[in-house]
Amino acid sequence: MTGVHEPRGLAHALETGGAWLLAILWISPLAYAAWTAFHPGEFSVRFTLGAPLTLQNFANAWDAAPFARYFVNTVLLVTMILAAQLVIGTLAAYAFARYAFFGREAVFMLVLVQLMIMPDVLIVENYRTMSALGILDSIPAIGLPYMASAFGIFLLRQTFKTIPRELDEAARVEGAGGLQVLWKVYVPLARPVYVAYGLVSVSYHWNNFLWPIIVTNSVGSRPLTVGLQVFSSSDQGIDWSIITAATLMTSAPLLVAFLLFQRQFVQSFMRAGIR
Amino acid sequence: MSRLNVHIHGWLLLLPAAVLLVAFTHYPAAATLWHSFFSTPKPGRPAAFVGLDNYRAMFDDPVFWQSLANNAWFALGTIPASIALAILMAVWVNRRLAGRGFLRLAYFTPTILPMIAVANIWLFFFTPQYGLLEQLTGLAGLPSHNWLGSRDTALACVIVVAIWKEAGFFMIFYLAALQQIPPSLAEAAAIEGAGRWYFFRRVTFPLLAPTTLFVLINAVINSFRLVDHIIVMTRGGPDNVTSLLLFYVYEVGFKFWDLAYAAALTMVLLAILAALAIGQFAFLERRVHYQ
Numbered sequence: 001m002t003g004v005h006e007p008r009g010l011a012h013a014l015e016t017g018g019a020w021l022l023a024i025l026w027i028s029p030l031a032y033a034a035w036t037a038f039h040p041g042e043f044s045v046r047f048t049l050g051a052p053l054t055l056q057n058f059a060n061a062w063d064a065a066p067f068a069r070y071f072v073n074t075v076l077l078v079t080m081i082l083a084a085q086l087v088i089g090t091l092a093a094y095a096f097a098r099y100a101f102f103g104r105e106a107v108f109m110l111v112l113v114q115l116m117i118m119p120d121v122l123i124v125e126n127y128r129t130m131s132a133l134g135i136l137d138s139i140p141a142i143g144l145p146y147m148a149s150a151f152g153i154f155l156l157r158q159t160f161k162t163i164p165r166e167l168d169e170a171a172r173v174e175g176a177g178g179l180q181v182l183w184k185v186y187v188p189l190a191r192p193v194y195v196a197y198g199l200v201s202v203s204y205h206w207n208n209f210l211w212p213i214i215v216t217n218s219v220g221s222r223p224l225t226v227g228l229q230v231f232s233s234s235d236q237g238i239d240w241s242i243i244t245a246a247t248l249m250t251s252a253p254l255l256v257a258f259l260l261f262q263r264q265f266v267q268s269f270m271r272a273g274i275r
Numbered sequence: 276m277s278r279l280n281v282h283i284h285g286w287l288l289l290l291p292a293a294v295l296l297v298a299f300t301h302y303p304a305a306a307t308l309w310h311s312f313f314s315t316p317k318p319g320r321p322a323a324f325v326g327l328d329n330y331r332a333m334f335d336d337p338v339f340w341q342s343l344a345n346n347a348w349f350a351l352g353t354i355p356a357s358i359a360l361a362i363l364m365a366v367w368v369n370r371r372l373a374g375r376g377f378l379r380l381a382y383f384t385p386t387i388l389p390m391i392a393v394a395n396i397w398l399f400f401f402t403p404q405y406g407l408l409e410q411l412t413g414l415a416g417l418p419s420h421n422w423l424g425s426r427d428t429a430l431a432c433v434i435v436v437a438i439w440k441e442a443g444f445f446m447i448f449y450l451a452a453l454q455q456i457p458p459s460l461a462e463a464a465a466i467e468g469a470g471r472w473y474f475f476r477r478v479t480f481p482l483l484a485p486t487t488l489f490v491l492i493n494a495v496i497n498s499f500r501l502v503d504h505i506i507v508m509t510r511g512g513p514d515n516v517t518s519l520l521l522f523y524v525y526e527v528g529f530k531f532w533d534l535a536y537a538a539a540l541t542m543v544l545l546a547i548l549a550a551l552a553i554g555q556f557a558f559l560e561r562r563v564h565y566q
Contacts, residue, residue, distance in 0.1 A: 016373055026381045029385075030384060044405070089292065092288060092293075099284055116496065117548055118496075118500060119299055122303040123529075124538050203387060206389065207389035214525070248392075254388075259380075265387070
C-alpha cells in the first residue's frame with residue numbers, strides 16, 4: 001500500500017513516531033529482562049550507565065539446576081517430534097493428495113478434527129493413556145500425542161496437490177513405485193513447506209509447557225520449560241537476576257536463531273498460517 | 276495400478292497417522308465423555324457409574340462458573356485488542372517507515388519466546404515493591420499496589436501479557452494479506468476522492484475479512500488452550516479471579532486428582548471448541564467472501 005494514500009509531512013512524522021513508540025514499548029520487557037540478567041542483582045531495577053556487566057547470573061543459574069540435562073531433553077523431544085511428524089505427515093498427505101482410496105473425504109474431515117481439539121485440551125485422558133502404557137515421566141510420553149499433526153498433514157496435502165500430475169506420471173512410466181515417486185518428486189518440490197513447517201513445529205514444542213509439566217516428574221525427562229518453572233518456583237529461586245538469566249537462557253537458542261534467520265521465520269509462520 | 280491397489284496403498288500410507296490420531300485425539304475425546312459419567316477411583320473404591328453426578332456437581336460449583344466467566348472476560352479483553360494492534364502493526368510495517376526492519380523485529384519477537392519465559396519476565400515486572408511497575412508508579416507518587424495479588428487487577432495483568440505475546444503473531448497474517456491487495460485499488464479510490472481512512476474502512480478492512488476470521492478463530496482457540504502464564508503468574512488466584520477453564524481442569528485433575536470431575540469439565544471445553552468449529556464452518560460458507 002505504498003503510493004497514493006501514503007501520508008506526507010506532519011502525518012508521516014506522527015505515524016513514524018507512533019510506530020517507533022509502539023516498537024519500543026513492545027521490546028522493552030525483553031530489554032528489561034536482558035538488563036536484569038546481565039547486571040549484578042543490586043542494579044536489577046536501577047538503570048545507570050555505569051552499571052557493570054556480568055555473566056555471573058547465568059553461571060549461578062546454570063549451577064543451581066540441571067539445565068544441561070534439560071537442554072538435552074528438549075533437543076531430544078523436539079527432534080523426535082519433528083522427525084515423526086515429517087515422516088507420518090508426508091505419508092498421510094501423499095495418500096490424501098494422490099490416492100482416491102475408499103472413505104478419503106470422510107477420513108480427511110476426521111483428521112481436521114485435531115485442528116480444533118488439540119492434544120493440549122485432552123490432558124486428562126491422555127494422562128490415563130500414558131499411565132496405562134506405563135510410560136509416564138518419559139520423553140516419548142511428551143511427544144506421542146503430537147506426532148500425528150493434522151496441521152502438518154493439511155499443509156503438506158495442499159502442497160502436494162499443487163504439484164503437476166504429469167511429473168508424477170512421468171516418474172511412474174520410468175518404473176518408479178509409489179514411495180519412490182513420493183521421495184523423488186514430491187518431497188524435493190515441497191522443500192520450502194518442510195522448512196516452514198519445521199520452524200513452526202520446533203518453536204511450538206520448544207515452548208510447550210502444560211502437557212510436559214503434567215507427564216514429567218523427574219530431571220531425566222523434564223524439558224527446559226518445565227525445568228525453568230521448577231527452578232524459579234523453588235524457594236532458593238527468589239533472586240530475580242538469576243531467574244531472569246535462566247529465563248533468557250532457556251529461550252536463547254530460539255531467540256538467536258530468530259535474530260539470525262528473521263526473514264525465514266516470519267515467512268514460515270506466514271506460510272504455515274495462510275494455506 | 277489396479278483399483279484395489281489404490282485403496283490398499285492409500286490406507287497403508289495413512290495408517291501410522293490414523294493410529295496416532297485415533298489414539299490421542301478421537302479416543303481421548305470419546306473417553307472423556309465416558310469417564311465423566313463415573314466417579315474417580317480411590318484406594319479400595321473402584322470407579323462407579325454415577326450418571327450425571329459430576330455434571331450436577333459442576334452446575335453447583337461456583338469456581339467452575341467463575342472460570343467460565345473469567346475465560347469469557349479474558350477472551351474479550353485479549354482478542355479485540357490484539358487484533359486491532361496486529362492490524363496497526365501490519366499497516367505500519369507494510370509502509371516505508373524509517374527502521375522498518377527494527378519495527379518488525381520488535382513486534383514479532385514475543386511470538387518466539389516460550390509463554391513461560393514471557394510469564395516470568397512479566398511476573399518480575401508486576402512484583403510488589405521490587406518490580407519495575409512499582410518503581411514507575413512510585414516515581415509518579417502513586418501508592419504501592421500488588422498488581423497480581425489484587426482481585427481488581429490480576430485478570431487485567433494476565434490479559435496484558437497475552438496481548439503482548441499474540442499481537443505480533445497475528446500481525447504477520449495481516450501483513451501477508453495487505454501485500455496481496457493490488458495498489459491499483461488505492462489509486463482508483465484516490466481518483467474518486469476517497470480519503471485514507473475511508474479507503475481503509477470501505478476497501479482494505481473488508482478485503483482483510485478472511486484474515487480476520489482466521490485470526491479470530493485462532494485467537495479464540497488460544498484463549499481456551501493456553502494457560503501457561505496462569506500457572507506461572509497467579510495459579511488462578513487471588514480467589515480464583517484468574518482461573519481459566521483449562522487451568523481449572525488442570526487444577527482439579529492434577530492438583531486434587533479428581534480425574535472424573537476433570538473429565539466433566541473437559542467436556543465443557545470440548546463442547547465450546549466443537550461449537551466454534553461448527554460456527555466457523557457455517558460462517559465460512561456464508562459471510563466471508565474470498566477474492
